[in-house]
Amino acid sequence: MPESTDDLFCDFVRTRSAALLRTGFLLTGDRHLAEDLVQDALARTHRGRRRLTDPGHFEAYTRTAMYHLHVSRWRRRRIVESMPGEMADVAAPGSDHAHRTDLKLALHEVLARLTRRQRAVLVLRFFEDRSEAEAAELLNCSVGTIKSQTSKALARVRHLAPDLLSAVTEEG
Incomplete structure (x- = not known):
């Protein structure tokens, strides 16, 4: 049945x-x-x-x-986001698990400091592995907007955490 x-x-x-x-x-x-x-x-x-x-x-x-x-x-009306401060480093140095956890925390912290639009574009493009056209369709905007927001978001990530992109690339 x-x-x-x-x-x-x-x-x-x-x-x-x-x-x-x-x-x-x-x-x-x-x-x-x-x-x-x-x-x-x-x-x-x-x-x-x-x-x-x-x-x-x-x-x-x-x-x-x-x-x-x-x-x-x-x-809608913007709500001011605030960061509660720096995350304490409690991981043991040299541990692979600790390194991955530190990397995840750093990534989440940087994503939280992006605008909502930039965060959405990065999640769609790199986490969901969507094409620019698919992301534009989902967010109801142009492909040019996706390209510019991706560029601005990655530039902001590079500025906020210069070593993060290379560390994420090394992790795979």
């Missing part, structure tokens, strides 16, 4: 929530905002679940909703 759309949607939420939260965190730079973003996107997907003919479309629909919600939030 084939599963109902509701059962397929529940399975999707159960299996893909962690990946969606990671993307949401990279977009927002905040765990709580990421949870809100994913929850809102899943609510939209749930409302449209009957129109989605293939359960595989749930993920694409949800991710697109996340990007659109994120864009609409940055277009």
